[in-house]
Amino acid sequence: MSILGERVVLHLEARKFFCHNVDCQKKTFAEQPGDEVFRYRRRTCRCERTVARHGISVSSGSASRLLAHTGISVSPSTVLRDLHRISTPEYGNVEMVGVDDWAWRKGITYGSILIDYANGRPIDLLGDRDTESFHGWLERHEKVRMVSRDRSTDYSSAIASTGCHITEVADKFHLVKNITDRMKKLVAENYADYRKAARCGEDELAYTAVTADIPSPIGHSSKKSDLRKVTFKEVKELQRKGFKPTSIAKKLGISRQTATKYCKMDSLPERNSKLRNEYYKYDAYVEREAVSGKALSAIHQEICQMGFSGSRTPFYDHYKYLCDGHRGYRSKNWKPDPKKAKPQDDRSKLLPVKSITSVIDKAMKGPGRTISEDF
Template sequence: MEETSPPLESLLLPSIADVSVLSLDVSHEAIHIDVCSTAAGAACPDCGSESTRVHSSYLRFPADVPSGGRLVVLQLRVRRFFCPESSCARRTFAEQMPGLTRRYSRWTERLRSTLAAVGLALAGRAGARMARTFGVSISRSAVLRLLDALPEPQVPAPRVVGVDEYATRKGRVYGTVLVDVETRRPVDLLPDRGASSLAAWLAKRPGIEVVCRDRAPFFAEGARAGAPQATQVADRWHLWHNLGEAAERAVARHRPCLRVLVPDREGQADEPAPPEEKADSPWRSERFANRVRTRHATVHALLEAGHSRRSIGRQLNMTHRTVKSLADAAKPEDLFRGQWQHNRTSVLDEYKPYLDERWDEGCTNAWKLWEEIVPLGYRGSYGRVSAYLREKRTSPRPVTAQPPAPRVVTRW
């Protein structure tokens, strides 16, 4: 029995009706397909009247999805028809092939859907780069326009909705975000965080069974008014957050009691601190101190070897004043004697006992402590308080055992 090959239309354009392929030209770079419509007429896009009276024809060259690494270009013979309706404002119109072309488009419908799918997955810049890899030149703005033209997806009404606020301008302008808790996807955004807006949104969706929210009173009022049938629950994050705050306050309040239960380590309370960690050390930076000691020893070694101060300056690339100060100092500590005074008075001295007491109680927040001592008469800056607490935080800890900090217990 003789086998018949399928027509080119079913192979090249399987989902397009009323289309005839006239010729096919394949080269190393592109595939050119000559196509025309086989429909008897077309409908006017304005009035919808069918017309078979041809006015003229012209060629269109829309790009199609590449095939086998080659560009696919369609050569369409498009007819222009007269509109038979005398009352219609449009006198002539060009035919469109459903599923293949649309007005003013340089791409076929399947290439447009392919580029839109790439844009949905990769967005503008990355989508344009990916499109160029399979031979379609497109800008990131064109990819974004394709995404804007897509219809809004049909989102099913949520059963469990989460309600929270978001900031468009933090501290000033807030809105409400609604999330489908089961799919973890945002559902809608409201322009404010008022109870009336939330109630109106919930009233349009009677299928909502659970409203998951924080403890804001306006959200509670809106949920009661808009979804009286729904069960209101506190979300997991706020439960943990509130529990952590309560635990931290309780531990900070009872921390002096824990100090009695922690015994001191015997034999370590009177151990002297290492020389490099003494509080009265004149060196602010041990690295800087070592560098000065090295330069001092080098200068004195050259002096003992018989070199003059001028030759030492040339050899070590030092000024005459630097060589003189190093040579006149018997030891490195003499260079900066009296430069840093550790017994200077500070506006914070009067409030240090209070800060130490609050520190021992477990309050280590510099901003909070600064707000506490300002009503007591402190007129200094927040930076001074922060520096003092930073020194306490980074200084070597005493050898006596301390009870755990409130935040450590809260993490437990």
């Protein structure tokens, strides 16, 4: 260890002994330095423990730079080697575990992490998130009686294949996420009603709400509502009052490009990209099959045979809540009359669907609590 930031070098002299007994297999014996220095090392135990603590707290590069200011000159590779020498603690027999995936490379390769619910600490890491890996881990730990998992069917298949009586539960994070995804879909389909309720205390304007039936788990309306209609309606109202696109964007909380685009339109065109697949025709069937435990890949193949023409990726994105998330034409030379007073309107901003869902999400989690505290 350094002293006051200065490097300290200790010179040790060790004796070497020779054995002249012909029956002894060892011919030389070296005097050991004691408990303050590890064998075959050039640093004291205290110094190596300090390096390891820095390596655990930050990255190897950051640890190397921080240690250099204290008089300990080590490379990032040395910090990693010290971390690899640390033996993992034994966790014994566990009965309640939590399993989830973690990313080697986000979006490409994933592993699995296992948490001991008794103390909330990680106990093991698996190289992938396949059924076989988790099944093998459960075979080596026969006393596991409860597993908290995410929405992945791979973990559920691994638990079922063991043949043991293991209770499966969904952790709080994924329960809240399921509710949040569903609530987001509900708010999106009734966004016009929210805007109408938000403006009850404001000045009465010519406003026609775009209504939508509240969806149920097994039935939906024949046509989904378009959230753009609410925004387009209010943009056109403000444009008729004399507001510029920039002022409209600030007042409604939308982007300037969107306000400008809507100002140039006389009517809002249909959004074919979201309506062409007609998901609403298959919502009841997909949700019913997903609840029964069938994988989305198998459901996608089945509805393709029923006439569905969408590809798998947008299908997964649409049903992710079930699995493992302006005034008319104006010329360019037009200039406002400087004598004309600025238009006034006291309406509130358009609160995005994600913001509304976030408020609901925080209310469900409770004040001052995070999901990580319960995992």
